[in-house]
Amino acid sequence: MKIPRFVPVLALLAAFAGSSQAQPAAKPASTAKKSSTKDVKSGERSRTAGNHSAQTDVQLEKAIRERFADSKIDEDKFEVHVQGGRATLTGNTNVLQHKGVATRLVRAQGATEVINNIEPSEEARQKAAANLTKGRRHAQVKRGD
Numbered sequence: 001m002k003i004p005r006f007v008p009v010l011a012l013l014a015a016f017a018g019s020s021q022a023q024p025a026a027k028p029a030s031t032a033k034k035s036s037t038k039d040v041k042s043g044e045r046s047r048t049a050g051n052h053s054a055q056t057d058v059q060l061e062k063a064i065r066e067r068f069a070d071s072k073i074d075e076d077k078f079e080v081h082v083q084g085g086r087a088t089l090t091g092n093t094n095v096l097q098h099k100g101v102a103t104r105l106v107r108a109q110g111a112t113e114v115i116n117n118i119e120p121s122e123e124a125r126q127k128a129a130a131n132l133t134k135g136r137r138h139a140q141v142k143r144g145d
Helices: 006-021 057-069 072-076 097-109 122-134
Strands: 079-083 086-093 113-120
Touching (some): 057 072, 057 079, 057 086, 057 097, 072 086
Parallel strands (some): 086 113
């Protein structure tokens, strides 16, 4: 009687599957001391966002201001206020895209919610509207011959 070709392959796969389950279980993670919701130094309530470590509102606000200072939107001098992990942005801008950039930067720093009250100037609105009426711009890509 002839054995079909796939039977030895199945036997090999079963052997590998069995050997992968025979490995010892991973050691459990060390039990870390849970941090309290009060920060001893500042008295501010801390919060967690996803996998980010707990930050106080003061620390989060400072991190956001530093991130703005490192970016091109620093020239707009937006105001930042953080309370309970919720960041509120206020100010004016002459570049419409800076409003969205500010929101993304704040979220990246760990804010649980962003309230963006940044007002684009009328000039920025008109420029964006003019760009929309022109239509999408497509870059010309020169291909190799």
